[in-house]
Amino acid sequence: MAEEKHHITSYKTYLLVLVALIIFTLLSVTITQIELSRWATVAALLIAGIKSTFVLLVFMHLKFDLRIFRVMVGLIISLLVVVIFITMLDFLFR
Amino acid sequence: MSENKQHDAQKSYLEETGGRKGIFKWILSTDHKRIGLLYLYSIMSWFFIGVTLGVLMKLELIAPGITIMGAQSYNATFTVHGVIMIFLIVIPGLPAVFGNFMLPIQIGAKDVAFPKLNLLSWYIYIAGSILVVSSLFAGGGPPDTGWTFYAPYSFKTGTNMLPAVLGAFVLGFSSILTGLNFLVTIHRLRAPGMTWLKMPVFPWTLYGTAWIQLLATPIVGITLLMVIGERIFNIGFFDPAKGGDPILYQHLFWIYSHPAVYIMILPAMGAISEIIPTFARKTIFGYRAIIVSTLAIAFVGYFVWGHHMFTSGMSGTALFTFSILTFIVAIPSAIKVFNWVSTMHQGSISADVPFLWAASFIFVFMIGGLTGLILGALAVNVHVHDTAFVVGHFHFIVFGGTGFAFFGALHYWFPKIYGRMYDRAWAKTGWIIFFIGFITLYGPMFYLGIRGMPRRYFDYLPDYHGPNIISSLGALVMVTGFVIIVINLFKSARSGEKAEMNPWGGTNLEWRIPSPPPLENFDEIPTIDKATYKYD
Ligand SMILES: [Cu+2]
Numbered sequence A: 001m002a003e004e005k006h007h008i009t010s011y012k013t014y015l016l017v018l019v020a021l022i023i024f025t026l027l028s029v030t031i032t033q034i035e036l037s038r039w040a041t042v043a044a045l046l047i048a049g050i051k052s053t054f055v056l057l058v059f060m061h062l063k064f065d066l067r068i069f070r071v072m073v074g075l076i077i078s079l080l081v082v083v084i085f086i087t088m089l090d091f092l093f094r
Numbered sequence B: 001m002s003e004n005k006q007h008d009a010q011k012s013y014l015e016e017t018g019g020r021k022g023i024f025k026w027i028l029s030t031d032h033k034r035i036g037l038l039y040l041y042s043i044m045s046w047f048f049i050g051v052t053l054g055v056l057m058k059l060e061l062i063a064p065g066i067t068i069m070g071a072q073s074y075n076a077t078f079t080v081h082g083v084i085m086i087f088l089i090v091i092p093g094l095p096a097v098f099g100n101f102m103l104p105i106q107i108g109a110k111d112v113a114f115p116k117l118n119l120l121s122w123y124i125y126i127a128g129s130i131l132v133v134s135s136l137f138a139g140g141g142p143p144d145t146g147w148t149f150y151a152p153y154s155f156k157t158g159t160n161m162l163p164a165v166l167g168a169f170v171l172g173f174s175s176i177l178t179g180l181n182f183l184v185t186i187h188r189l190r191a192p193g194m195t196w197l198k199m200p201v202f203p204w205t206l207y208g209t210a211w212i213q214l215l216a217t218p219i220v221g222i223t224l225l226m227v228i229g230e231r232i233f234n235i236g237f238f239d240p241a242k243g244g245d246p247i248l249y250q251h252l253f254w255i256y257s258h259p260a261v262y263i264m265i266l267p268a269m270g271a272i273s274e275i276i277p278t279f280a281r282k283t284i285f286g287y288r289a290i291i292v293s294t295l296a297i298a299f300v301g302y303f304v305w306g307h308h309m310f311t312s313g314m315s316g317t318a319l320f321t322f323s324i325l326t327f328i329v330a331i332p333s334a335i336k337v338f339n340w341v342s343t344m345h346q347g348s349i350s351a352d353v354p355f356l357w358a359a360s361f362i363f364v365f366m367i368g369g370l371t372g373l374i375l376g377a378l379a380v381n382v383h384v385h386d387t388a389f390v391v392g393h394f395h396f397i398v399f400g401g402t403g404f405a406f407f408g409a410l411h412y413w414f415p416k417i418y419g420r421m422y423d424r425a426w427a428k429t430g431w432i433i434f435f436i437g438f439i440t441l442y443g444p445m446f447y448l449g450i451r452g453m454p455r456r457y458f459d460y461l462p463d464y465h466g467p468n469i470i471s472s473l474g475a476l477v478m479v480t481g482f483v484i485i486v487i488n489l490f491k492s493a494r495s496g497e498k499a500e501m502n503p504w505g506g507t508n509l510e511w512r513i514p515s516p517p518p519l520e521n522f523d524e525i526p527t528i529d530k531a532t533y534k535y536d
Helices: A011-033 A039-059 A067-091 B003-008 B032-060 B071-090 B093-106 B115-134 B161-188 B201-233 B246-280 B287-303 B316-344 B353-376 B378-384 B388-418 B424-450 B462-495
Strands: none
Touching (some): A067 B246, B032 B093, B032 B462, B071 B161, B071 B388, B093 B115, B093 B161, B093 B201, B093 B246, B115 B161, B246 B316, B246 B353, B246 B388, B287 B316, B353 B378, B353 B388, B388 B424, B388 B462, B424 B462
8 A cells, every 4th residue: 555656735736625615615605695596405505516526526535546436436426416306306396 | 463373273263362351352352253242242232122112012002091101101112112123223233243243254354354443333333322222211201203203393302302313323323334344345355266246145235235334324314413403503404484394304314214224134135045045955046136136225225215205295206206116126125035935946955943034034024025015005005104004014024024034144153153052942942932923913013004003102992902912912922932032042152062163054154164263264365266155
């Protein structure tokens, strides 16, 4: 394990991501001021999705890791998407 | 470990104490076999509490009106019975006990991938269990919501919800860590030559289970946190007055708790798939079909949760979708039953104790499974929803399925675990009494449910009296059988006849090492060159 090359991310990248995360957090707060009715949830989820993508790719190093890990995370996220989709079959058709 | 341990490799894991004394040689050991037994003993202890609560309920129901307790005590009794049985016993059950003990041996490894994490999982399990059981005794009285903690009542009731919910939350971590450990173990530690398709079925089912533990448990974790948030901060996730949605709670809860049924039943099916070929002296029928159906159950099992909510007011679209998916998920289970029966066909069957458990497992599991399809049908569900029928159904699946497989696995692997054989005549006596008691206890519930007796009521109309008497007497018979089984095993573990290496004539790796196994299982990691369950 020790011999493997590890990608080293610069502090600058981390800092940029942090700033982006803060901006998106502020955005998700401000967006509640706008009346979006049922799209409010969609907007909130979208912002949260972008934020977690950043965290996964950079902070959790998925971007620099083996492809297989990206595939597995992708599969798990698609499981989540299907579960949310099925839940929406209830919520949206009630 | 190190080279200088080689010379005493024949010492069994029970004699190898690592220099620790008394209880410390158990609670500080990272040996997967000792940890498996730690789980066995703790699960068995909680099981006594769970059974006692169950018996109290049956005594209450032996006659209409207040027999031994009133409504509030009854509500608390079935809640704590459910929480203990589900979260403390059947969910960890087979994976934590036999998975820990047998998985590394069956795949030819010296231990699980992360032995310390494994021990930590047990500590977390104990912490969670104590929290749950403490809800029985602390402050405002035991929780009374049912084990499902349905909103909005779960954040309105004044009873001890926090310890129970928090306990279930903590137990989830134990489950996740065990699942993670097993996944890595199966991926990384298989012996040379043990390709995926040479792996026995029990590890395969643990593999499917581990994915569910890893991916579904966090959802119930979040859900339980939301309940805690509702109780403490009044956030309103599930409160319509604040724009929340009580049905959202049911979705979230069952998104985990239906797959959790497969955490319970998949390893049970795995154990049965070990027992049947051994006692039929025949290669398992349709190995690949069993593997594929295992993974199919694990996968499709994620998408059927809504069948618990058919009367909750979901949309028609959702009702239809969940019903059809439920019917689909029954197919892989049926494939397995077909495979077990075909394995027995033209085999040379010896009806020894583990086989009796396995055969009766198939019988009760079929009843449980088929009544599940009755519940999965939309129109019929409206009639039997929340009646005794449901209680009968899930006890046939969870107790009849997981419970019978657990006892089967215990009797199958007992000589390997303790190096001693139990008294077979007593074991058979215990089994037949248990089996008769089981059918008598849960059988009448189907009839009562169809006649309309609701579940979770301490009282009932005089019309329902007869079947309730039969059911309550069945409970006493079953407990008698259970006591015989436990005493027999307990005595045999201490003073039973010495068992050989392979008392049943099994083919997998666990039967090729001494009973009880040495500390690191194998002197030398074996190389696997033939398919599993091969009889010559
Ligand atoms: Cu279900």
